[in-house]
Amino acid sequence: MSTPGKREKNRRDKQQRITTAAGALFASKGVEATSTSEIARRAGVAKGTLFLYAPNKIDLLFMVMHDRLEQTVDAAIASAPKRKGLNARLLHVFKALYAMYERSGSMGREFVRSLPGASGPNAERVNALTFAFLHRLAGLVLEAQHAGEVRADVVPMEAAQNVFALYFAGLMAWLQGFATIEQALDPILSRSLELQFRGLGATKR
Amino acid sequence: MSTPGKREKNRRDKQQRITTAAGALFASKGVEATSTSEIARRAGVAKGTLFLYAPNKIDLLFMVMHDRLEQTVDAAIASAPKRKGLNARLLHVFKALYAMYERSGSMGREFVRSLPGASGPNAERVNALTFAFLHRLAGLVLEAQHAGEVRADVVPMEAAQNVFALYFAGLMAWLQGFATIEQALDPILSRSLELQFRGLGATKR
DNA sequence: TTCAATAACTGACCATGGTCATTATTAATC
DNA sequence: GATTAATAATGACCATGGTCAGTTATTGAA
Numbered sequence: 001m002s003t004p005g006k007r008e009k010n011r012r013d014k015q016q017r018i019t020t021a022a023g024a025l026f027a028s029k030g031v032e033a034t035s036t037s038e039i040a041r042r043a044g045v046a047k048g049t050l051f052l053y054a055p056n057k058i059d060l061l062f063m064v065m066h067d068r069l070e071q072t073v074d075a076a077i078a079s080a081p082k083r084k085g086l087n088a089r090l091l092h093v094f095k096a097l098y099a100m101y102e103r104s105g106s107m108g109r110e111f112v113r114s115l116p117g118a119s120g121p122n123a124e125r126v127n128a129l130t131f132a133f134l135h136r137l138a139g140l141v142l143e144a145q146h147a148g149e150v151r152a153d154v155v156p157m158e159a160a161q162n163v164f165a166l167y168f169a170g171l172m173a174w175l176q177g178f179a180t181i182e183q184a185l186d187p188i189l190s191r192s193l194e195l196q197f198r199g200l201g202a203t204k205r
Numbered sequence: 206m207s208t209p210g211k212r213e214k215n216r217r218d219k220q221q222r223i224t225t226a227a228g229a230l231f232a233s234k235g236v237e238a239t240s241t242s243e244i245a246r247r248a249g250v251a252k253g254t255l256f257l258y259a260p261n262k263i264d265l266l267f268m269v270m271h272d273r274l275e276q277t278v279d280a281a282i283a284s285a286p287k288r289k290g291l292n293a294r295l296l297h298v299f300k301a302l303y304a305m306y307e308r309s310g311s312m313g314r315e316f317v318r319s320l321p322g323a324s325g326p327n328a329e330r331v332n333a334l335t336f337a338f339l340h341r342l343a344g345l346v347l348e349a350q351h352a353g354e355v356r357a358d359v360v361p362m363e364a365a366q367n368v369f370a371l372y373f374a375g376l377m378a379w380l381q382g383f384a385t386i387e388q389a390l391d392p393i394l395s396r397s398l399e400l401q402f403r404g405l406g407a408t409k410r
Numbered sequence: 411t412t413c414a415a416t417a418a419c420t421g422a423c424c425a426t427g428g429t430c431a432t433t434a435t436t437a438a439t440c
Numbered sequence: 441g442a443t444t445a446a447t448a449a450t451g452a453c454c455a456t457g458g459t460c461a462g463t464t465a466t467t468g469a470a
Binding site for chain 4: 005006007010035036037047048050051055056057
Binding site: 086109112127141151152158161164165172188191192196197199200 | 355381
């Protein structure tokens, strides 16, 4: 029989309460406008306790977003259209992610904004998730390669990195207000992917 | 004869002093460790005055970095090797930028970290600079197109956007500690560009 | 059950980014 | 030059993110 122990049980419980409280407040008022004391109060915990679970406020946000991110990626990869080309599948996946960020409102924006260079345990977890995501993208590339759609000398993981870079650029265009999330997906990312697929170089003959 | 006016003269002078003070402190101690009071003291100005020139601390950083960025880009574009291919020229330019960030130390890191979603007048100026940079990249693409190196149906500005996305991804790899700045340039960015140039798609026949 | 060792929690406290009513300076008008 | 209007500068002040010495809860051994 597993003996979770009171320590462990309490820890899980608090973690849960904190995540829930932070998530609700971030979603309703935005990250900036939510004070850490407020989160603590709502979670029924002292302020100092928050910082035992996350070293700073942003890491609390990463704690909240990790699950949404994981869930979204899982669902999107699972539901990717099997019978279409690589770009269509990629767009399907990225569309789901963009939609998730849009649903998350200002919390999503703040999260993307904080992604570069973030540190802390929950930022690490998100990094790991991103790395796994890259591997999944590489998997899609590999399938396309087997189908003869992608050149045989392409290294799937490298292709995945390029594709991810384009995806992130779309997010940035959205963040900066240069595009709505729909535009980030449709003219911007779709054309970028197309260009990555076709390449710039003139065909040698 | 121009009449700068005392107002304008004072304004310029203060702006200069603040930029210098902030730059020196950011460079020597890092952005986090530099307090706004400290900057104000060093600039010989009241704390409140800082916030007449930049709405927040990060915008002060953008104020400082704008000039370095502009200078670096100008020099790099001007010295790009005329007789080499597109990728070599792009790498030349990006190398200069990476080197500038490295020279700027933790200030450079903090700047890149804060790029996504930044707001404020100096962030705007940096945005404008980035936009101009994209146009310059598009110019390089256009030249390559005229030389028959790049396919005629490629839209230069779109190519520039893709290339910029790859450049930024290299920066992020550096920020996250996945690579040194040298590695960000050489294996990472150079291979990304190569892949963008060649494309993923199998050649139809 | 008792007791010491360890881990978890608490909230008063601190430093800092940013504000704004007040004061000082420059420009405009007569 | 005197007076008024407009703009710029100031620094005491505030709210907040984050810390840490002191307290409480849990565990394991005797």
